[in-house]
Amino acid sequence: MELVKEIPIMYFPDCLEDVIYRYQDTIYRIAFTYCRNTSDAEDIAQEAFLRYIKKMPWLQSEEHLKAWLIRVTVNIAKSLSTSSWSKKIVPISEHDPVIADERTETDTATDTYYAVMSLPEKYRSVIMLYYYEDYSIGEIAQILNRTETAIQTQLQRARAMLKNKLKEEWGND
Secondary structure (H helix, E strand, C coil): CCCCCCCCCCECCCCHHHHHHHHHHHHHHHHHHHHCCHHHHHHHHHHHHHHHHHHCCCECCHHHHHHHHHHHHHHHHHHHHHCHHHHCCCCHHHCCHHHHCCCCCCCHHHHHHHHHHCCCHHHHHHHHHHHHCCCCHHHHHHHHCCCHHHHHHHHHHHHHHHHHHHHHHHCCC
């Protein structure tokens, strides 16, 4: 009896525009999480979609497509953050006191968002994927190429850091 290999089913979305429309916000948020700069986040998102269009990878499901796009976005963002060009950039907010003091009166959602964005990259990314994108710990571990234990630890530490930052922001309520 001859063993027949099972051929994986390829998931292929109906239209590239649908893929971009469906995932543009998610990919942009992930990119912004890493670079914290609107124009860089837009460039990273655009590059992620261009790579998808060029490669058209074999994907098994809608979730696999989303995970692939997120993984590519994270890789592009990390490459940008470690490039020599990005190390020479100084944010405009450090030079302009009006922009630096922009969030004097904010609501709690904005304070929380700024607190998340102030976390180190590894904590910021797990918070964004867990709370904003609703991924499970196992899925985040696969996307970020880390162990589930590492993701759990990073989530726990990120929550503690956020708690401290928000206590400072809101006072000791």
